[in-house]
Amino acid sequence: MTTVRDSAVPLERVIRSTPVVPSVTASARSVEASVAKSIFHEPWWLDIATGGNWSTVKVVRRNEVLGELPYYPTRMGVWRISHLPPLTRTLGPVIKPMGLDRTHEQHHRLSVTSELIDQLPHFDSFFQLFDPRTEDALAFALRGFTVSARYTFQIAPDCTVPETWARLHGKTRNVIRSAERNLTVAPIATPSEFLQFYEANLLERSRTNAYGSTVMRQLVNAFVARKAGHLLGAYGPGGRLVAAIGLVWDQHSMYYLLSSRALGAHGGSISLLIWMAIQHALERKLTFDFDGFSSPATFNFLDGFGGELKQRLGVERLSTMYSVARILKRRIAPGSAAVFAPNL
Secondary structure, three states: OEEEEEOOOOOEEEOOOOOOOOOOOOOOEOOOOOOOOOHHHOHHHHHHHHOOOOEEEEEEEOOEEEEEEEEOEEEEOOEEEEOOOOOOOOEOOEEOOOOOOHHHHHHHHHHHHHHHHHHOOOOOEEEEEEOOOOOOOHHHHHOOOEEEEEEEEEEOOOOOHHHHHHHOOHHHHHHHHHHHHHOEEEEOOOHHHHHHHHHHHHHHOOOOOOOOHHHHHHHHHHHHHOOOEEEEEEEOHHHOEEEEEEEEEOOOEEEEEEEEEOOOOOOOHHHHHHHHHHHHHHHOOOEEEOOOOOOHHHHHHHHOOOOEEEEEEEEEEEOHHHHHHHHHHHHHOHHHHOOOOOOO
């Protein structure tokens, strides 16, 4: 379902036979790619990540899309929820800038975002994390959402490779040098090689795929086929794959999305792959985004690459009954609150 508000006419709801509608009409112009619109907003990405079960609300004036907000509606028992789909790191509103002065531009963003929020269906639990280029969540705060701050590291595209190397912590440089002497970095030939390696490492650790093996396979195949990402491997003696990472990119950033390492692999293997990925991003004049961190240990590891700390705003709104149920569940089963979080 796509809900559309045209600022020149009363609110109307437009329902399509498919959940994905790229535009309101054939001639409606979408928000520009230069706005805070990432690869995770792309219809093909959301189609795969949600199994086609996603919708968007839009604000349109004179056949021009001024703002859009995709969301992922699902159910968890009796609860209607909308959180981030698997492997979708950020979403949030995409607002077309109008080229106004600072005060009027801010008012425009607030107005359009408010209209988007008003079109969202009721959810017992709604949560999204925004791209770092979205610098405020005022409209959400004014409509009863809780606004929180999460973080990621980024390396700007105007940095040179020597400057970036100099910013790495000494320990990080040392483990990269050591890994370079023992490993060879090369593109992984096929998505299936990466996926088999990833799943084998999970099995060896008695873990299951937190994102879902099917969704991951489809997304990896898709971003490689679309040349919107690639896979890098670190190979040891005999050409054995010992570590791998998956990278995706859009017109603005390259994202460190996935990684896996074999048991017993060189301790600097992932650091070496990340360093190679950073160089690829700089060659492409893209911001390198380390894509957040889920624990203090991961923070300490990524901090060693000398990136700039960037804020990612999160917005959440819970129904009264859902809030009460969550509090009771945590009191009855305290361990139930300890779940995997994609970032801090």
